[in-house]
Amino acid sequence: xxxxxxxxxxxxxxxxxxxxxxxxxxxxxxxxxxxxxxxxxxxxxxxxxxxxxxxxxxxxxxxxxxxxxxxxxxxxxxxxxxxxxxxxxxxxxxxxxxxxxxxxxxxxxxxxxxxxxxxxxxxxxxxxxxxxxxxxxxxxxxxxxxxxxxxxxxxxxxxxxxxxx
Numbered sequence: 001x002x003x004x005x006x007x008x009x010x011x012x013x014x015x016x017x018x019x020x021x022x023x024x025x026x027x028x029x030x031x032x033x034x035x036x037x038x039x040x041x042x043x044x045x046x047x048x049x050x051x052x053x054x055x056x057x058x059x060x061x062x063x064x065x066x067x068x069x070x071x072x073x074x075x076x077x078x079x080x081x082x083x084x085x086x087x088x089x090x091x092x093x094x095x096x097x098x099x100x101x102x103x104x105x106x107x108x109x110x111x112x113x114x115x116x117x118x119x120x121x122x123x124x125x126x127x128x129x130x131x132x133x134x135x136x137x138x139x140x141x142x143x144x145x146x147x148x149x150x151x152x153x154x155x156x157x158x159x160x161x162x163x164x165x
Contacts (some may be wrong), residue, residue: 010043019076023064084129
């Protein structure tokens with residue numbers, strides 16, 4: 001029997017790093033509530049965008065790993081994840097396309113049906129996006145160890161590159 005695609009490397013690593021990224025952002029956001037934070041995961045680690053001290057990033061990544069390894073899976077899910085935004089965009093676009101189909105409908109009919117279906121799509125998108133994160137993250141990070149945290153500047157933005165072994 002073949003391994004499911006979400007369990008194959010490098011996708012497995014991306015999902016693990018995505019979970020650690022979310023957990024790290026949860027912890028840093030609690031300590032730095034006025035700082036805008038974002039992350040981007042890949043098979044080697046993740047890049048964390050935001051003006052926070054390197055020591056705070058190191059502490060948050062370490063705590064994130066410990067908490068995930070201790071079974072605290074809920075910190076792997078984040079409400080501002082790109083998965084949620086992508087889900088919203090996809091559902092709203094599909095709703096708009098469906099509602100404007102058909103040539104025999106008036107403009108007003110299309111506008112009102114579009115507003116209704118897009119509203120419904122956006123109401124569904126939030127909870128659905130959070131559920132989909134169960135596929136785009138993996139809290140099973142027992143085989144991940146922090147390798148390095150490197151401050152980087154991306155244009156005028158401060159960031160940290162976090163890599164794992």
